[in-house]
Amino acid sequence: MSFxxxxxxxxxxxxxxxxxxxxxxxxxxxxxxxxxxxINAQKxxxxxxQQQIIFSKLMGKKILxxxxxxxxxxxxxxxxxHEAKWKIEGNKKESINFQEAKRWMHKSxxxxxxITKANQDLFELLGLVMTLFPSTPELERLINQIYNYKVPKIxxxxxxxxxxxxxxxxxxxxxxxxxxVENEYDKPIHELLNYLSKQLxxxxxxxxx
Numbered sequence: 001m002s003f004x005x006x007x008x009x010x011x012x013x014x015x016x017x018x019x020x021x022x023x024x025x026x027x028x029x030x031x032x033x034x035x036x037x038x039i040n041a042q043k044x045x046x047x048x049x050q051q052q053i054i055f056s057k058l059m060g061k062k063i064l065x066x067x068x069x070x071x072x073x074x075x076x077x078x079x080x081x082h083e084a085k086w087k088i089e090g091n092k093k094e095s096i097n098f099q100e101a102k103r104w105m106h107k108s109x110x111x112x113x114x115i116t117k118a119n120q121d122l123f124e125l126l127g128l129v130m131t132l133f134p135s136t137p138e139l140e141r142l143i144n145q146i147y148n149y150k151v152p153k154i155x156x157x158x159x160x161x162x163x164x165x166x167x168x169x170x171x172x173x174x175x176x177x178x179x180x181v182e183n184e185y186d187k188p189i190h191e192l193l194n195y196l197s198k199q200l201x202x203x204x205x206x207x208x209x
Contacts, residue, residue, distance in 0.1 A: 047132060048203050054128050055196050061122050062189040068115045069185050073177040075108035081170045084158040088166075122146075122189075129192075133199055142192040149184045 083101035092098065126143050133139060158169050 051132050058125050065118050066186045068118055069181045072108055072111035074174055075104045077173045079104035080158045084166050142195055145188040
C-alpha cells in the first residue's frame with residue numbers, strides 16, 4: 001500500500017512539474033510572440049508615419065523647386081534682356097538697363113545657391129523613398145526620371161537683335177523656360193507623388209484590416 005502511495009505521489013508530482021513547465025513555456029512563448037507582434041506593429045506604424053512625412057516633404061520640395069527654377073531662368077532672361085537694351089542704347093554706364101542687368105545677374109547667382117541646396121534635399125528625400133517604400137520597377141523609373149532632367153538652353157542670341165525683336169525674345173524665352181520647368185522638373189516629381197499616394201492608400205487599407 002505504501003509503495004502504491006509513493007508511486008501515486010510521484011506521478012502527481014511529475015504531472016504537476018510537467019504542467020508547470022508547459023504552462024511556463026506557453027506563457028513565455030505567448031509573451032514573446034505578443035512582444036514580437038507589438039514590435040512589428042509598431043515598426044509598421046513607424047514606417048508608415050515616416051512614409052507620410054517623406055511624402056509631405058516631397059510635396060513641399062516640389063513647389064519650392066519649381067519656383068526656384070522659374071525664378072532662376074527668368075532672372076537670366078531679364079539680365080540678358082537689359083544688357084542687350086543697354087548695348088543698343090550705346091553702353092552708357094549711367095543707364096538703368098545697365099544697373100538692371102547687373103541686378104538680375106546677381107539674383108540669378110543667388111538662385112543657383114538655393115537650387116543647389118533644394119536639389120540636395122530632394123535627392124536625400126528620393127533616397128529615403130527608395131528605402132521606405134517597396135522597391136518596384138515603376139518606382140525606379142519615376143526616380144530616374146527626376147534625376148535625368150534637361151538643362152535649359154537659350155538658343156537665340158539677344159545681343160544681335162533690335163528693340164522689337166528683343167521684346168519678342170524676352171516673352172518667348174520666359175514662356176519656353178516656364179514650359180521646360182513644368183515638363184522637366186515639376187511633372188516628374190508630380191508623377192512620383194501620385195505613385196506614392198497610391199502606395200500610402202494601400203498601406204492605410206492594410207492597417208485597417
